[in-house]
Amino acid sequence: MSRVLPAEGGLRRVIGDGEAIPDGEVAGLGQDDLLQLYRNLVLLRTYDERSVIYHRQGRIGTYAIFWNHEAMQAGSAFALEDRDWIFPSYRESAIGLLRGIPASTILSWWRGHPSGWWSPAEHNVASICVPIGTHVPHAVGFAWGSRLKGEDRVAIAYFGDGATSEGAVHEGATFAGVTKAPVVLFCNNNQWAISTPLSEQTAAPTLADKAIGYGMPGVRVDGGDVLAVFEATRDAVLRARAGDGPTFIEAVTYRAAPHATADDPSIYIDRERVEEERENECVGRYERYLVRLGVLTDSQAEETKQEALAVMRAGIAEAEAERSADVGLVFEHAYADPPPSQAHDLAELRRILGHG
Amino acid sequence: MAERFLVEAVNDALHVEMERDPSVLVMGEDVGRLGGVFRATVGLQERFGADRCVDTPLAEAGILGTAVGLCMAGWRPVCEMQYDAFSYPALDQLINHVGRYRWRTRGTMSFPLTIRMPYGGGVRAPELHDDSPETYYVHTPGVKVAIPSTPADAKGLLAAAIRDLDPVVVLEPKLHYRTTKEDVPEGEHVVPLGEARVVREGSELTIVAYGAMVHVAEHAADALDGEASCEVLDLRSLKPLDEDALFASVARTGRAVVVQEAPRVCGFAAEVAAVLAEKAIFDLRGPVVRVTGYDVPYPYWQIEDAYMPSVERVVDAARRALAA
Numbered sequence: 001m002s003r004v005l006p007a008e009g010g011l012r013r014v015i016g017d018g019e020a021i022p023d024g025e026v027a028g029l030g031q032d033d034l035l036q037l038y039r040n041l042v043l044l045r046t047y048d049e050r051s052v053i054y055h056r057q058g059r060i061g062t063y064a065i066f067w068n069h070e071a072m073q074a075g076s077a078f079a080l081e082d083r084d085w086i087f088p089s090y091r092e093s094a095i096g097l098l099r100g101i102p103a104s105t106i107l108s109w110w111r112g113h114p115s116g117w118w119s120p121a122e123h124n125v126a127s128i129c130v131p132i133g134t135h136v137p138h139a140v141g142f143a144w145g146s147r148l149k150g151e152d153r154v155a156i157a158y159f160g161d162g163a164t165s166e167g168a169v170h171e172g173a174t175f176a177g178v179t180k181a182p183v184v185l186f187c188n189n190n191q192w193a194i195s196t197p198l199s200e201q202t203a204a205p206t207l208a209d210k211a212i213g214y215g216m217p218g219v220r221v222d223g224g225d226v227l228a229v230f231e232a233t234r235d236a237v238l239r240a241r242a243g244d245g246p247t248f249i250e251a252v253t254y255r256a257a258p259h260a261t262a263d264d265p266s267i268y269i270d271r272e273r274v275e276e277e278r279e280n281e282c283v284g285r286y287e288r289y290l291v292r293l294g295v296l297t298d299s300q301a302e303e304t305k306q307e308a309l310a311v312m313r314a315g316i317a318e319a320e321a322e323r324s325a326d327v328g329l330v331f332e333h334a335y336a337d338p339p340p341s342q343a344h345d346l347a348e349l350r351r352i353l354g355h356g
Numbered sequence: 357m358a359e360r361f362l363v364e365a366v367n368d369a370l371h372v373e374m375e376r377d378p379s380v381l382v383m384g385e386d387v388g389r390l391g392g393v394f395r396a397t398v399g400l401q402e403r404f405g406a407d408r409c410v411d412t413p414l415a416e417a418g419i420l421g422t423a424v425g426l427c428m429a430g431w432r433p434v435c436e437m438q439y440d441a442f443s444y445p446a447l448d449q450l451i452n453h454v455g456r457y458r459w460r461t462r463g464t465m466s467f468p469l470t471i472r473m474p475y476g477g478g479v480r481a482p483e484l485h486d487d488s489p490e491t492y493y494v495h496t497p498g499v500k501v502a503i504p505s506t507p508a509d510a511k512g513l514l515a516a517a518i519r520d521l522d523p524v525v526v527l528e529p530k531l532h533y534r535t536t537k538e539d540v541p542e543g544e545h546v547v548p549l550g551e552a553r554v555v556r557e558g559s560e561l562t563i564v565a566y567g568a569m570v571h572v573a574e575h576a577a578d579a580l581d582g583e584a585s586c587e588v589l590d591l592r593s594l595k596p597l598d599e600d601a602l603f604a605s606v607a608r609t610g611r612a613v614v615v616q617e618a619p620r621v622c623g624f625a626a627e628v629a630a631v632l633a634e635k636a637i638f639d640l641r642g643p644v645v646r647v648t649g650y651d652v653p654y655p656y657w658q659i660e661d662a663y664m665p666s667v668e669r670v671v672d673a674a675r676r677a678l679a680a
Contacts, residue, residue: 085428119464120428127460131452137418138453141425148381148407149430168448171418178413179422333463334498336521339550339596 011220011252014227015289023289026231033078034295037226038286039304040074040098045283046308047094047103051110054316055261060110064090067257068224071282072188074098075229076156076249079237087126087139087157091188095158099123103315104322114325133163136172136185143183143240144175154240156184156233162193164207173248177215182240184233185216185248188223190255195268211248223251224282227289256281327353360540363533365507366396366472369514370434372544374404377432380518383410383419384436393438394474394533416446420471424453427467434518437473440527441484446471447492454523455498470517474530475503476568476617477660486654488567488618493525494594494627500524501594502549505570507538509592512547520549529568550596554605558587561674562605564628565615566591569665573615576670584678594624602628603636610641611677615665620648642680645673 016023029037048067054060066073069091077086077098088095094106101123109116109128120126126142129135139157146153163169164187176183187207191198204210211218217239221232229251236247256277258265265274290296327349331342360368374380382400384392388411391398401409412419416437423433437443450471457467477486493501500522504510510528517524555570556577561584565573570590577586589605591598606612612632614625629644647665655663 114462117460117462120461121465126428127457131448134421134448134452137421137449138425138428141422142428143425144422145426145429145431151429153429155425167445168417168421171413171415172421174413174415175418175422333459333461335500336458336463336466339500340599341596 011222012228012232013222013225014231015225015285018288018292023292024227026227029227029230031295034290034293037074037078037230038290038296039307040078041070041226041283041286042304043097043308043311044070044074044094046305046312047097047106050309050312050316051107052261054107059316059320060107061112062260062262063110064093064260065257066091066094068253068255068277068281069188069190071226071286072186072223072229072251072253073158075226076184076186076233078230079233080154080156083124083152084154084156084237085124085126085139085142087129087135087142087155089129089132089135089158089160089163091160092158093128096123096125099125101125102318103311104318107315107319108322111319113319113322114329115322133159133166133169133172135159136163136169137175140172140176140179140181140183140246143181144179147182152241154182154184154237156186158186158188160193161187161189161191161198161207162196162201163187164210165201173210173214173216173246176246180243180245182243183246184236184240185246186233187248187250189250189252190223191253192255192259192269194259194263195265206250208248208250214246214248216246216248218248218250220250220252223253224280224285226282226286253277253282327355357539358542359537360507361534361537362504362507362510362528363394363396365511365540366514366528367398368540369511369518369545370397370400371403373515373518374400374408376544377518379430380432380434381408381410381426382434382436383412383423385412385414385419385438387411387436392436394530396472396528397436416442417449420446420449420454423469424449424457424467427469428465432468432470432518434470434472437471439485440473440475440487440489443471443473443489450493450499451496455496458522459498466521467523468521469523470514470526471523472514472517472526472528474533475527476529476531477654478531478568478664480657480660483654486657486660488616488649490527490594491618491623494624498523500549500596501527502592503527503529503567503594504592505529505532505567505590508540508545509547509553511540512545513549513592515544515546516549519546524549527567531568532571547592549593550598552592552598552601553590554601555588555590556586558585558609560584560586560609561611561613561678562587562589562609563613563615563670563674564589564591564602566594566624567617569615569617572665572667572670575667576674579667579671580674584674586674597627597631599631599635602631603639606632606636607639610639612640612644613647613670613673613677614644615647615670617649617665619651620646621651623648642677645677647673
């Protein structure tokens with residue numbers, strides 16, 4: 001396992017198709033775990049679908065859609081302990097739901113309200129990273145620094161296929177390899193960076209192949225198979241905890257929704273391929289698996305969806321009930337010890353705004 | 357007190373602060389085994405181990421990016437950028453994260469990291485070993501900037517930077533790393549950020565400078581001795597800027613020349629001139645005159661002296677300011 005080899009050729013899968021491909025199972029996951037994983041998937045799916053509606057209703061701003069990325073997020077996060085840190089990109093904006101960050105907080109982030117900027121140490125979820133791939137070195141530094149302090153914490157950084165072209169990902173992965181940081185580099189390869197297909201992003205046969213250059217194992221997994229994602233991440237986390245260093249996971253899917261609410265993929269995307277993907281989307285796949293297994297009934301599934309919907313309705317109501325932020329927050333928190341000019345600027349602004 | 361070169365004072369500060377605070381960690385290219393290309397970090401790895409004085413891969417954005425994560429894990433990283441212009445790949449991390457992350461967490465996390473680097477020209481070096489990049493740093497919200505001109509201040513400002521909860525960039529004038537030995541206080545020595553220093557008092561003109569240009573300003577003041585009484589003000593911190601010291605000096609002299617080594621446009625001298633124009637114009641008896649590098653790439657070293665603000669150029673500017 002600690003030997004570095006070219007990435008596995010095929011995609012790891014656990015969930016079958018109910019016909020020719022048989023279902024597998026993951027050792028160590030009981031019925032309660034399987035159902036918790038289902039609730040996590042449904043919560044993320046509901047968050048995403050409701051957010052697109054809220055955007056259309058003008059209740060949140062521009063929103064980065066993660067429809068059909070839920071298996072990658074829920075599956076990998078389920079392999080972590082609460083003390084482990086998550087470093088999300090904007091595509092994983094709602095992953096903190098799985099750590100207890102309220103839906104209202106994340107919705108507030110998309111509403112541009114200060115209450116959406118959470119305290120990372122409260123839930124061990126770093127701030128949402130917008131500039132592509134630049135948080136990968138943060139996750140690596142955190143994991144490395146935690147190990148130096150003798151703490152048993154693993155970090156996971158999420159980024160897309162486009163991010164693998166960024167220098168920050170390369171430098172972060174280089175540091176991870178050299179320092180043997182207990183970190184998981186999780187690439188959700190949805191094969192599109194807005195309108196740029198993977199074939200124009202890299203000439204590498206697979207993204208996981210890049211791992212060999214960093215001296216770490218590269219693993220490829222079906223990004224629509226929540227159990228395969230969980231299993232691959234659990235292996236990587238165990239490796240990290242054992243002191244064997246980082247792992248690069250490439251989870252492969254196909255982007256079946258726009259990049260964000262402002263995007264029009266009909267200009268560039270393969271619509272037939274999108275349809276195929278939508279029919280085989282990750283939440284339905286897992287749901288059918290659980291039904292075949294006899295773990296989930298239709299009424300349980302419906303109940304889970306209604307619960308998630310209630311979370312979102314309460315979340316948006318709470319976010320909308322936030323009082324408008326004081327302009328003092330324009331200045332506050334920029335410095336621990338601000339230059340004297342800030343107090344002057346704020347006083348002047350308040351005077352002009354008539355705040356006294 | 358001990359007589360030390362400026363670079364030795366930097367080294368002394370690092371020893372003292374690492375001894376004082378076990379969360380201080382030095383990282384950078386060649387800082388460990390070699391002790392740094394200028395020997396600023398010599399002895400640290402032997403004393404504190406390879407985990408606290410880390411030879412990193414040759415990747416400036418990686419150094420600063422992992423330093424952000426190290427802060428989140430409870431460390432106080434002191435990152436060395438090997439040369440001024442080598443720091444540019446790390447600007448992405450500086451602007452996007454180092455200066456913003458505290459704000460992003462609404463003040464719940466601090467990023468007490470220090471970036472230190474040798475800066476400036478006059479050392480007959482290959483291209484891109486001569487830049488004065490302070491403006492990029494000063495312009496970045498959330499980041500503080502200090503530039504010492506003497507060994508004692510090099511130690512004291514670096515100690516203040518390391519102890520500060522905000523990220524601080526410390527630019528060290530490499531030209532003066534080993535020019536003169538001066539008295540440096542032993543043990544803990546802190547020069548607070550945001551306090552300028554009157555190098556010499558005068559009554560007719562203030563020459564404002566920082567870093568290596570303080571020495572040029574002093575020589576210019578000497579050259580003008582008998583002709584005009586010049587005050588020399590060493591800013592020491594560019595952010596926070598000691599505006600009060602600036603105003604007090606100009607209130608005494610009524611005239612100002614501002615010297616910087618960096619190219620002129622939007623350089624820090626422009627900020628000083630703007631602050632004086634906005635807040636102290638009635639104390640001024642003439643225009644604020646800038647002496648700066650030119651708006652060109654830092655030149656071939658055989659003719660670099662023509663680029664650098666010289667004593668002659670500062671004297672010339674002073675005479676223009678005095679005549680106006």
